[in-house]
Amino acid sequence: MECLPGFREFYPEPLPHKDAWSADARQHIFDTWRSTARRYGFREFDGPPLEPLDLYTAKSGAEIVGQLFNFVDKGERAVSMRPEMTPTVARMVAAAERAYKKPIKWFSIPQLFRYEKQQKGRLREHFQLNCDIFGEADLGADAEIVALLIDTLRALGLTEDDFVIRLSSRQAWQRFFASNNGKPDQEYEFYQVIDKVERETPEVSSARLKLLGIEYAAVQDFIRAGEPTPELAILLENLKARGLGAFVKVDYYVIRGLDYYTGVVFEAFDRKGEFRAIAGGGRYDQLVKLLSQGKVDLPALGFGMGDVVLLELLKARGKLPKFTAGVDVVVLVEEESLRASSLALVQALRDAGRVVEYSLTPAKSDKQFKRAIELAARFTARVEPDLDGTKQVRLKNISTRSETIGDLSAAIAATA
Amino acid sequence: MECLPGFREFYPEPLPHKDAWSADARQHIFDTWRSTARRYGFREFDGPPLEPLDLYTAKSGAEIVGQLFNFVDKGERAVSMRPEMTPTVARMVAAAERAYKKPIKWFSIPQLFRYEKQQKGRLREHFQLNCDIFGEADLGADAEIVALLIDTLRALGLTEDDFVIRLSSRQAWQRFFASNNGKPDQEYEFYQVIDKVERETPEVSSARLKLLGIEYAAVQDFIRAGEPTPELAILLENLKARGLGAFVKVDYYVIRGLDYYTGVVFEAFDRKGEFRAIAGGGRYDQLVKLLSQGKVDLPALGFGMGDVVLLELLKARGKLPKFTAGVDVVVLVEEESLRASSLALVQALRDAGRVVEYSLTPAKSDKQFKRAIELAARFTARVEPDLDGTKQVRLKNISTRSETIGDLSAAIAATA
Numbered sequence: 120m121e122c123l124p125g126f127r128e129f130y131p132e133p134l135p136h137k138d139a140w141s142a143d144a145r146q147h148i149f150d151t152w153r154s155t156a157r158r159y160g161f162r163e164f165d166g167p168p169l170e171p172l173d174l175y176t177a178k179s180g181a182e183i184v185g186q187l188f189n190f191v192d193k194g195e196r197a198v199s200m201r202p203e204m205t206p207t208v209a210r211m212v213a214a215a216e217r218a219y220k221k222p223i224k225w226f227s228i229p230q231l232f233r234y235e236k237q238q239k240g241r242l243r244e245h246f247q248l249n250c251d252i253f254g255e256a257d258l259g260a261d262a263e264i265v266a267l268l269i270d271t272l273r274a275l276g277l278t279e280d281d282f283v284i285r286l287s288s289r290q291a292w293q294r295f296f297a298s299n300n301g302k303p304d305q306e307y308e309f310y311q312v313i314d315k316v317e318r319e320t321p322e323v324s325s326a327r328l329k330l331l332g333i334e335y336a337a338v339q340d341f342i343r344a345g346e347p348t349p350e351l352a353i354l355l356e357n358l359k360a361r362g363l364g365a366f367v368k369v370d371y372y373v374i375r376g377l378d379y380y381t382g383v384v385f386e387a388f389d390r391k392g393e394f395r396a397i398a399g400g401g402r403y404d405q406l407v408k409l410l411s412q413g414k415v416d417l418p419a420l421g422f423g424m425g426d427v428v429l430l431e432l433l434k435a436r437g438k439l440p441k442f443t444a445g446v447d448v449v450v451l452v453e454e455e456s457l458r459a460s461s462l463a464l465v466q467a468l469r470d471a472g473r474v475v476e477y478s479l480t481p482a483k484s485d486k487q488f489k490r491a492i493e494l495a496a497r498f499t500a501r502v503e504p505d506l507d508g509t510k511q512v513r514l515k516n517i518s519t520r521s522e523t524i525g526d527l528s529a530a531i532a533a534t535a
Numbered sequence: 536m537e538c539l540p541g542f543r544e545f546y547p548e549p550l551p552h553k554d555a556w557s558a559d560a561r562q563h564i565f566d567t568w569r570s571t572a573r574r575y576g577f578r579e580f581d582g583p584p585l586e587p588l589d590l591y592t593a594k595s596g597a598e599i600v601g602q603l604f605n606f607v608d609k610g611e612r613a614v615s616m617r618p619e620m621t622p623t624v625a626r627m628v629a630a631a632e633r634a635y636k637k638p639i640k641w642f643s644i645p646q647l648f649r650y651e652k653q654q655k656g657r658l659r660e661h662f663q664l665n666c667d668i669f670g671e672a673d674l675g676a677d678a679e680i681v682a683l684l685i686d687t688l689r690a691l692g693l694t695e696d697d698f699v700i701r702l703s704s705r706q707a708w709q710r711f712f713a714s715n716n717g718k719p720d721q722e723y724e725f726y727q728v729i730d731k732v733e734r735e736t737p738e739v740s741s742a743r744l745k746l747l748g749i750e751y752a753a754v755q756d757f758i759r760a761g762e763p764t765p766e767l768a769i770l771l772e773n774l775k776a777r778g779l780g781a782f783v784k785v786d787y788y789v790i791r792g793l794d795y796y797t798g799v800v801f802e803a804f805d806r807k808g809e810f811r812a813i814a815g816g817g818r819y820d821q822l823v824k825l826l827s828q829g830k831v832d833l834p835a836l837g838f839g840m841g842d843v844v845l846l847e848l849l850k851a852r853g854k855l856p857k858f859t860a861g862v863d864v865v866v867l868v869e870e871e872s873l874r875a876s877s878l879a880l881v882q883a884l885r886d887a888g889r890v891v892e893y894s895l896t897p898a899k900s901d902k903q904f905k906r907a908i909e910l911a912a913r914f915t916a917r918v919e920p921d922l923d924g925t926k927q928v929r930l931k932n933i934s935t936r937s938e939t940i941g942d943l944s945a946a947i948a949a950t951a
Binding site for chain 2: 164459490
């Protein structure tokens with residue numbers, strides 16, 4: 120009864136073997152995602168990991184079903200484990216938007232599920248930071264969401280040498296398509312070709328573009344020129360004012376495959392180009408209306424960042440901290456006659472917020488001290504035998520090896 | 536396409552309506568669970584929310600399937616969303632225990648799923664804090680796990696007037712059953728009767744006990760006497776040494792229905808008896824061996840605490856903090872000519888860790904200030920127009936209304 124293929128188990132560090140997934144690294148990423156989103160005034164929400172199947176087929180069509188963990192539940196409902204968060208958040212916003220001041224800035228960290236074809240290392244679940252702004256059509260919102268994406272990666276220790284945000288614009292391609300006499304009903308197909316032009320051979324792209332009446336050379340020239348549209352110029356100006364100009368570049372290769380984007384689109388990549396996209400997003404002003412069956416019409420934009428490529432990048436660039444148990448104090452119980460007062464010391468230190476370990480059972484002194492070293496504890500503490508009826512604590516700073524004797528409050532202060 | 540029945544959506548505060556679930560309250564509970572478990576040196580782990588169906592039927596028999604969200608996936612595997620965490624952690628421990636020093640102290644906060652019969656307010660998912668110790672047979676471990684349970688509730692603001700841990704012992708009932716000439720093959724059935732004796736009428740319990748050859752009066756006398764077994768006496772002594780004696784009482788009504796407990800068992804209840812159990816657990820020394828098909832034999836014990844009853848109790852006792860957006864500074868952009876330098880100020884404050892809000896678009900001064908009040912921000916800040924080429928920041932403490940003007944580093948220091 121092994122774990123299902125494509126699913127992960129997360130272990131505490133030090134890891135049992137080199138391919139194990141680290142629960143500590145995951146928590147480090149989640150904590151950083153959460154604290155950065157909060158600095159930007161984003162508020163956390165969550166929805167159910169199981170949803171009506173219709174929620175996804177309404178947005179993505181019936182062909183999505185082949186990639187879902189879907190089934191019929193005991194109440195005869197067609198349901199699916201969530202493959203993405205956007206339909207859920209659109210429903211929640213549509214139901215409650217009147218109660219919130221605009222713009223609504225929300226984030227969540229859902230686990231998402233896709234029944235991908237099985238390949239080595241290919242996962243069927245991942246965690247994703249989702250950040251969205253609802254109710255603001257101004258480009259100031261686009262700048263805010265791109266700045267949040269940059270600062271999330273910076274907060275994880277990555278620099279402008281490690282990653283870049285490739286900025287593009289659906290409007291730019293719309294105008295290009297129109298001015299090259301593209302047919303409106305082939306616009307979405309055109310976007311699909313552009314989305315792949317970086318990875319396909321020139322021959323394939325050229326042939327596909329020809330069917331749409333578009334010259335491959337014109338596309339190449341447009342991408343090479345990389346002239347910012349008026350919208351992108353405003354966005355760049357805003358990011359430069361924040362001192363974030365070095366983290367972005369205009370790059371019309373990016374268009375985002377999904378058909379619901381309507382404005383600025385962007386993707387984050389590692390500078391060396393060794394990994395798949397770290398994150399991606401853009402503006403999707405029509406989607407809330409579509410998903411709420413016309414009930415609520417709010418401009419919207421956002422991005423998603425998965426935990427898997429991110430973790431690979433952090434590892435490759437040496438940006439993960441060394442994870443330990445974070446033990447502040449190991450209380451040494453050197454005589455069983457002192458166990459009761461040692462337990463009182465353990466409790467007092469924990470009540471003061473310290474992470475405290477001790478041996479649950481009688482153990483030799485040197486073994487207890489050795490364990491403190493293994494745990495990378497900052498201090499050891501032990502109860503001094505009563506001489507005058509006052510309990511004293513002998514505290515040892517493990518890195519300096521210096522010892523002090525004092526009362527409990529001194530021990531609490533010294534281990535802060 | 537509403538949310539499925541029995542599933543929850545979590546909204547940021549202030550909530551859109553009074554029955555909405557609070558994402559902030561949930562995060563408050565998770566943060567407290569996590570920090571308390573860490574103070575005790577417990578390490579976080581997680582497993583997949585979807586598991587092979589066998590994992591649960593092996594432990595609980597085929598009858599469990601009626602309560603599961605189970606299905607056959609696209610690879611023809613019989614799978615189930617996890618209804619509990621114990622089989623997962625037992626598998627993970629069995630696979631990796633050699634890499635970890637004993638005792639292994641682990642916690643997790645999984646979302647769990649049960650297809651419960653639909654009733655008003657009855658949920659089909661909840662979150663649960665799971666804390667377990669593996670590899671320690673000594674009662675010192677039982678005391679440590681009960682102390683952690685107590686401190687988790689204390690960390691949420693609950694006191695000895697709010698809750699009590701009812702301690703009991705499977706061995707106590709084992710000995711009672713044997714000394715009353717119970718037949719070994721009816722022992723589990725006997726536990727089932729005891730598990731319900733508090734809620735059933737004396738007539739029903741009496742009749743059920745008679746079938747097992749046990750006198751109802753003997754059971755009543757045993758519970759009333761409440762004499763601690765030698766094991767419970769040691770446990771009580773240990774908890775008293777920590778100053779936690781007032782949080783526990785011996786109560787043989789508690790036995791825990793599940794058949795895998797082997798020693799001390801316990802449940803946490805509110806003192807007023809208004810709610811279902813807040814948490815429950817005990818020692819299950821045979822389960823790792825059973826679930827690992829005999830591969831690994833480790834004594835174990837632990838508890839689970841759900842988020843739903845806990846939240847009800849915290850609400851009823853007024854122990855939830857008031858949740859706000861936690862905004863430190865609202866940067867006021869009073870003239871659009873100052874937007875670029877205001878964005879630089881926003882960025883600098885956020886880089887210093889402050890939670891910063893500002894108007895993404897041009898807005899009237901008084902509207903911006905009103906928004907700062909609504910957000911319960913601690914400060915407003917605005918860029919002073921350049922006089923001598925040095926950027927200055929005017930900072931206003933919203934509660935004292937006092938204003939200061941200084942450079943950026945002064946503003947960062949003042950808003951710490």
